[in-house]
Amino acid sequence: xxxxxxxxxxxxRDTVRMEWVDYNGHxxxxxxxxxxxxxxxxxIERIGLPAAVREARSRSIYTLEAHINYLRETREGxxxxxxxxxxxxxxxxxxxxxxxxxDGRPEPAAACEQMLAHVDTRVPHSVPFDxxxxxxxxxxxxxxxxxxxPRYAGRLIGLPAQAPGKSART
Numbered sequence: 001x002x003x004x005x006x007x008x009x010x011x012x013r014d015t016v017r018m019e020w021v022d023y024n025g026h027x028x029x030x031x032x033x034x035x036x037x038x039x040x041x042x043x044i045e046r047i048g049l050p051a052a053v054r055e056a057r058s059r060s061i062y063t064l065e066a067h068i069n070y071l072r073e074t075r076e077g078x079x080x081x082x083x084x085x086x087x088x089x090x091x092x093x094x095x096x097x098x099x100x101x102x103d104g105r106p107e108p109a110a111a112c113e114q115m116l117a118h119v120d121t122r123v124p125h126s127v128p129f130d131x132x133x134x135x136x137x138x139x140x141x142x143x144x145x146x147x148x149x150p151r152y153a154g155r156l157i158g159l160p161a162q163a164p165g166k167s168a169r170t
Contacts, residue, residue: 008143009083010046012039016078016102027074027109033066036098036112039082043096047136057130058122064093065115069152072109078102080109086141087153091128092118094137097150111152 012035020031027035044050044061054060074080081101088095094116099108120127129137 008140009085010043010140011084012042012082014038014080016074016076016080018076021076025075027076027078029068029070032068032070032074032100032110033112035080035082035100036066036068036110036114037063039084039098039100040096040114040116043084047140048130048133054121058120059127059130060119060121060124061094061116062119062124063114064117067113067155067157069111069155071111071152072102072105072107074100074102074109078109079104085144085147085150086137087113087144087150089137089141091134092126094118097153099150099152108151111150113150113153113155 014035016027016031020027020034022028040061040063049059049061079102083099083101085097086094087097094114096112096114096116098112098114100110100112101107102109117126118129118133119125128134
């Protein structure tokens with residue numbers, strides 16, 4: 001699936017660290033979420049909410065839900081890139097799609113879908129984005145609508161329904 005050349009995909013880059021690797025020598029499942037979380041932090045800055053603004057305005061972004069698809073093993077030392085897309089938004093929320101690529105390979109190692117909320121940290125409860133931030137969110141979402149549908153977004157988790165009287169076998 002070819003991406004349009006003129007669409008900006010905010011990206012985050014990192015290297016898989018020793019402390020992120022499990023006893024199998026692979027990136028630990030929780031560490032995938034850590035990398036996606038760090039990427040989301042970069043996106044939060046990109047939309048106009050760096051630490052100084054969050055502190056001055058008593059605003060932040062909270063994760064409401066996340067779904068990860070683990071697609072390929074990733075090992076210590078791998079260079080990873082996370083591309084981020086805004087799939088949707090309203091006055092208070094962001095629906096994001098992130099794909100992690102490792103060592104320059106064209107196929108993703110993992111994909112993550114997240115729902116985030118803009119929060120007043122004094123209360124805390126969700127509040128509408130400030131106008132400047134809302135403008136950045138809207139601009140990214142508008143640009144990302146030109147992209148092909150994300151491969152791993154909207155997936156459900158569950159076992160197929162069993163006929164009455166049958167048991168699932170592993």
